[in-house]
Amino acid sequence: MRTRTVWECHSCGSADVQVTRSPRLTEAWQWLKYGGRWRSEEGICRACGAPVSPGMQFGLSGSLPWWRTVVKVPAAVVGVLHRRRRVTPTPIAYLVPALAATVVGLVAQWVWGWSWWLFPLVVVAGLWLLYLSTGFRHPGRSRPLSRELLDVVAPGGRLRRQQEEEEQEFRTAPFPLYGLPLSWPGLRYTAGRSQSWSAGEPVRLELELGHGDPQDGTRLNVAVTDRPSDPYEVRQAAEELWESAQEDGPRWFRAVGDRPDPVWAQVTIPVDGEPQVFGYLSEGSCWVARAELLAYTIVVKGRVWPVESVELVRVERLEPYLAGRRQLDEAHRSASS
Known part of the structure; x- marks a missing residue:
């Protein structure tokens, strides 16, 4: 293409x-x-x-050449392993060993008459397979390799499988999830999940529940992360707030990274009936509030939603949120078709 x-x-x-x-x-x-x-x-x-x-x-637009159609599935399988690799080599990681193997190969050809090019070929192929093998083991709660390969071989059921996996992720959350009280009558839905990791650090898992209509902008999202926040995550929350408040489409990111770190105010939000102090930051009609409880962090994000009206409770029944996500997905598919 x-x-x-x-x-x-x-x-x-x-x-x-x-x-x-x-x-x-x-x-x-x-x-x-x-x-x-x-x-x-x-x-x-x-x-x-x-x-x-x-x-x-x-x-x-343009038609694919015949050879790309033939190798599409095998290439996609290798691509899955490439994405899952724990070690991502750069070209110099292949070049230096290949040059060293070439020198050894030239000596071997001069002494024993062996083909010199076999040495760099074997070294490069061996390194590639070694790096590729790290894709079989992936840290944290990532999708099983079998599921990702199944998405490549049988893409027709990919959306259904991903929906089932997301629902299972929320049902087996290792920390409590929070949302609005049952007396609130609006639409509830799962708003997303994410995870990240770095060398020597535990996997960071975040699950988010949404309230309101995501189309008209009046919404309240409550995310829970399974560890205390660090300065980078606090800064990231501020940048996401600034971005969501922009109204100029694809140029929302302009100058966001150049803004200095903001001064967070404080706001009190009831959590399970107990007042809890949150760090608070607002921009236009959007705002974000953060608080650390025990070993996890709660992040509340509102748009056209009064922060003083927010009350959080522990979610005991996830079915309204799962049903709301299915409803939104079905509406999106119907609109697309």
């Missing part, structure tokens, strides 16, 4: 961008060290002088 790169200034929205490329040796060195795309392009907006990064790439 052919693609094209869209350039647009994040500061003023102008498409008049002067694009420059790094020297070829610099590009090659950056690619060896970090991998990724070979081309290294930068832009300067001619209208306001701000630096511009490459925008999204859009696929252009």
